[in-house]
Amino acid sequence: MTFLLRFLTRVPGRLTVITFAVLLAVGAVLVNSSAPRVWIGIYTYFCVTLMLVLGLQMFMGNSGILNWTYVGFVGIGAYVSSILSVTPSVKALGVPNMYPALVELHLPVVPAILVGALVAAALAAAIAWPLMRLSDAVGVITLFAALIVMHVIMTQWDNVTNGPRTFFGVQEFTTIWIAVGGAIVTLIGAHMFRESSLGLRLRASRDDRFAAPAIGISVVRVRYLTFVLSSFVAGLGGGLWAHYITSFSPKSFYVAEMFVLMTMLVIGGAGSITGAALGSAVITILRQGLLQLESYLNNSGVISFEVYGLTELGMAFLLIVMLIWRPDGIIGGRELHLPFLRRRIAAADAAETAGPTDPI
Amino acid sequence: MIDAEFLINTLSLGSLYALLALGLVFVYGILKLVNFAYGEYIMVAGYGLFLLGSYTALPLWVIMILSVLLAAAVSYLTEIVAFRPVRTKSLTAMLITSFAISVLLQNAALLFVSPRSRAVRLPAAFSQSITVLGVTTPLRNVLTIVTAIVLLAGLTVLMKYTVLGIAMRAAADKFTTTRLMGVPANLVISVAFIISGFLAGVVAMFWIGRSSSVDPLIGFAPLLIAFIATVIGGMHSLAGAVAGGFVYGLLFNMLSILLPASVISYRDAFMFVIVILFLLLRPEGLIKGSYTEERVG
Numbered sequence: 168m169t170f171l172l173r174f175l176t177r178v179p180g181r182l183t184v185i186t187f188a189v190l191l192a193v194g195a196v197l198v199n200s201s202a203p204r205v206w207i208g209i210y211t212y213f214c215v216t217l218m219l220v221l222g223l224q225m226f227m228g229n230s231g232i233l234n235w236t237y238v239g240f241v242g243i244g245a246y247v248s249s250i251l252s253v254t255p256s257v258k259a260l261g262v263p264n265m266y267p268a269l270v271e272l273h274l275p276v277v278p279a280i281l282v283g284a285l286v287a288a289a290l291a292a293a294i295a296w297p298l299m300r301l302s303d304a305v306g307v308i309t310l311f312a313a314l315i316v317m318h319v320i321m322t323q324w325d326n327v328t329n330g331p332r333t334f335f336g337v338q339e340f341t342t343i344w345i346a347v348g349g350a351i352v353t354l355i356g357a358h359m360f361r362e363s364s365l366g367l368r369l370r371a372s373r374d375d376r377f378a379a380p381a382i383g384i385s386v387v388r389v390r391y392l393t394f395v396l397s398s399f400v401a402g403l404g405g406g407l408w409a410h411y412i413t414s415f416s417p418k419s420f421y422v423a424e425m426f427v428l429m430t431m432l433v434i435g436g437a438g439s440i441t442g443a444a445l446g447s448a449v450i451t452i453l454r455q456g457l458l459q460l461e462s463y464l465n466n467s468g469v470i471s472f473e474v475y476g477l478t479e480l481g482m483a484f485l486l487i488v489m490l491i492w493r494p495d496g497i498i499g500g501r502e503l504h505l506p507f508l509r510r511r512i513a514a515a516d517a518a519e520t521a522g523p524t525d526p527i
Numbered sequence: 528m529i530d531a532e533f534l535i536n537t538l539s540l541g542s543l544y545a546l547l548a549l550g551l552v553f554v555y556g557i558l559k560l561v562n563f564a565y566g567e568y569i570m571v572a573g574y575g576l577f578l579l580g581s582y583t584a585l586p587l588w589v590i591m592i593l594s595v596l597l598a599a600a601v602s603y604l605t606e607i608v609a610f611r612p613v614r615t616k617s618l619t620a621m622l623i624t625s626f627a628i629s630v631l632l633q634n635a636a637l638l639f640v641s642p643r644s645r646a647v648r649l650p651a652a653f654s655q656s657i658t659v660l661g662v663t664t665p666l667r668n669v670l671t672i673v674t675a676i677v678l679l680a681g682l683t684v685l686m687k688y689t690v691l692g693i694a695m696r697a698a699a700d701k702f703t704t705t706r707l708m709g710v711p712a713n714l715v716i717s718v719a720f721i722i723s724g725f726l727a728g729v730v731a732m733f734w735i736g737r738s739s740s741v742d743p744l745i746g747f748a749p750l751l752i753a754f755i756a757t758v759i760g761g762m763h764s765l766a767g768a769v770a771g772g773f774v775y776g777l778l779f780n781m782l783s784i785l786l787p788a789s790v791i792s793y794r795d796a797f798m799f800v801i802v803i804l805f806l807l808l809r810p811e812g813l814i815k816g817s818y819t820e821e822r823v824g
Contacts, residue, residue: 233622297807303618304561304762308754309806312799315751319796422747426630433623475642476634476743483631487624491612494620 180502183441184358188351191217195347207343209455214346215408217447220431221350221357221440222400226393227429228437229366231373232302235310235425239317240287240398242420244405246321246328248283249337252276252410257336262329269327276340280406287402292395299390302376314425321417328417335414341407349407353400358440360396369393423479427454430486436496445497450482457481531660537780538773539668542675543733545772547749548756549682550726552768553719555757556699559618563625564605565753566746567632568724572598572731573741574636576647587650595728601632602724606717614716629746636743644742653736671733678729679769682722686765691718699763751795758802761812770813 175182191214198210219241227234250258251274258270274282294313301309322331360366372379372386379386409415427450435446457478464474489496554562575594579585585593605628613620657666686692697705698715706712734749735741752775759778760771778801782794805812 231619233619298803301806301810304555304559304622305806305810307622308561308758309803312754312802312806316796316799316803319793319799323792323796426626429623429626473642474638476637479630480634480638483627483634486627487609487631490616490620490624490627491609494613494616 178362180358180362180439180441183502184354187441187444188354191347191351191354195343199343209451211341211343211346211411213447213451214343214350215341215404215411216428216431216451217350217444218346218353218407219401219404220428220443220447221353222397222404223428223432224437224440224443225357225360225400226390226397227432228439228443229361229369229373230390230393232390233307233310233429234394234397235307235422236313236317237397237401238420238425238428239314239321240291240401241405241408241424242317242321242417243287243290244280244283244402245409245415245420246283246334247286247402248276248280248406249334249409250327251279251282252338252340253336261334261336262325262327264325265329266326276338276410280403280410283406284399284402287405288395288399291398295391295394295398296387299387299394314421318417318421321420331417333414333416337409337413337415339410339413341411346407346411349403353404354440354444356400357443360393361440365389365392426479427482430482434486434489434496436498438495439498439502441502442496442498449497453481453485454478530662532662532664533780535659535662535664535668535672537777539664539671540780541773541776542672543730543772544752544756544775545769546675546678546726547730547753548760548768548772548775549679549765550723550730551753552757552762552765553723553726555762556765557695557702557716557719558610558614558621560610560621560625561754562723563622563750564628564632565723565727566748566750567629568598568602568727568746569731569734569749570636570741570743570746571601571632572728573647573735573745574640574645576649576732576735577640577645577741580648587648591650591732595725595732598728598731599721599724602720602727603717606720610720611713611716633743633746640743642743644740644745646740647735649732649736649739653739667733667736674729674733678726682765691715695719755798755802757812758805759812761814763811764814767812767814774813 175185195210195214198206202210223234223237226232227237250269251272253261253273255270255273258265262270298306298309298313321328324330325332328334361370368379368384369389371382372384372389376386405420412419431447431450432443433446434450435444436442461474461477464470464477493499550568551562551565554560554565572594575597576590579590579593580587583590609624609628610621613624652670653665653667655666656663657669658664659669684692686696694705694710695715695718697708698710698712702712705715730749735745756771756775757768758771759774760769761767775798778798779794782797783791786794786797
């Protein structure tokens with residue numbers, strides 16, 4: 168028992184991350200067995216989104232750089248995996264201008280998603296090195312500019328992406344089990360990364376950009392490696408997302424979607440895994456609630472005009488309030504931990520080191 | 528290719544972009560904040576035109592002045608309500624706040640006005656044409672150039688010869704030291720936001736004058752242009768922003784003429800690749816200003 172407790176509390180946040188993973192799995196079982204179909208869909212979507220937010224946390228949360236391009240890599244994962252997994256006949260129909268060589272390419276879904284993630288990571292590896300030298304405002308504008316370049320290419324290169332039109336016909340592969348599995352693996356992976364040597368060095372460079380090189384950390388190198396890793400998760404999540412949603416267009420990978428991911432991360436607390444996970448859960452619930460309200464208002468005819476934008480308005484408002492009230496998010500920069508377990512461990516440790524007490 | 532028409536077009540486009548970039552840099556210079564909500568001040572001015580034009584019987588030029596003031600007021604309001612509380616925290620918090628404000632204002636327009644674009648009425652001068660140097664051009668273009676000259680001259684006087692202007696330039700250079708000299712931080716920052724909003728409002732009149740309509744997403748394109756122009760010109764000096772605006776206007780017109788039709792749709796991608804290259808190779812921009820090295824490695 169003590170051994171288990173010690174394992175769970177040795178690394179900060181390990182216990183809460185494992186608790187979260189268990190909750191996710193239990194939630195999936197419960198939703199799948201007793202909830203209506205709509206809920207299964209929402210839960211699957213939540214798990215894929217959680218995966219994306221955790222991938223974003225890896226780089227943005229640990230390096231402190233606002234990573235606008237992230238959603239672009241999600242798009243690359245989605246497009247590459249879909250182009251590979253959709254059968255040639257459907258592609259010829261759906262994307263009339265596609266290069267013949269691409270139409271011929273066909274892979275089963277799992278390798279297609281993996282290739283999508285690898286392509287996203289490879290592209291990140293190719294462009295990121297110089298970008299990682301920039302910090303603060305300049306870094307943000309550069310990554311923002313990179314997102315716009317990616318978006319322009321996605322909307323204009325209709326031989327590959329079908330241009331601004333919808334890319335459809337993707338097979339529905341991502342079930343609730345695959346999504347929850349992906350989310351749990353990413354959750355544990357992101358936690359392990361955060362506590363790894365690379366993660367620690369990156370966090371050091373975030374906390375003091377000038378002290379970190381003084382203790383031998385190559386700031387550009389750690390940022391670069393993490394950026395590539397984070398883009399890999401983005402591509403993987405993008406592939407799963409595409410095979411859940413089955414039809415999408417380039418505007419799914421642009422500023423508005425990035426705002427949702429960023430809100431989830433920042434509201435929970437960008438600095439911690441538990442923050443990212445909690446933020447995703449809170450915003451998903453809030454968004455679903457507001458969307459329901461919006462469609463209720465539109466369909467019931469209670470008010471005379473159509474309601475648009477209530478969801479985003481509510482999220483933006485909440486985000487501003489959070490940034491003023493708790494700029495580090497609900498959890499803050501440190502992992503959530505359960506204090507009473509800590510105390511028990513500390514007591515057990517103290518008893519061990521003190522040895523048998525002398526009766527006299 | 529270089530004829531009088533090209534010159535007038537480029538000058539008027541450049542003037543508009545110079546004002547646009549200047550508004551962004553006023554805030555950036557002091558707070559080091561890239562204000563993502565900047566485009567929304569333009570949208571606000573546009574909706575000012577629409578709402579006042581539809582529901583009041585004021586003369587059009589009064590409506591225009593009120594709309595410009597509305598943009599300045601909204602800019603000031605965002606500073607007081609949202610930026611001031613997070614100012615002391617972190618730059619990232621401030622950046623995300625500015626983005627959240629942008630989303631908030633956009634969706635407020637979407638929710639309370641309409642997702643569809645709305646026609647606005649502007650004075651007749653905005654749709655007339657005029658012949659200058661043997662070229663027939665919209666009077667709007669000439670008005671843009673004249674407005675830019677007047678505003679730039681006025682701002683130069685303000686920044687060079689008034690105590691407020693000197694304090695603002697000092698704050699843009701070394702904010703902490705300026706505060707130690709007894710300059711009130713809140714005042715300087717508020718004035719920067721008001722000028723920024725005012726410039727956005729003025730730009731809005733000409734930007735919206737081209738299409739005579741306003742929609743909730745109208746602020747995005749000018750925001751991107753302001754980004755590009757400030758990066759090219761130099762984010763750390765007001766003169767740089769103006770230069771960047773003109774260079775962008777020239778670059779944009781040249782690319783429109785020179786690029787073959789098949790790649791013209793990638794023009795924005797080219798512009799932003801130029802931005803990235805500038806940030807990497809010459810981050811101080813064309814005009815250096817008080818630039819200090821911020822990069823690592």
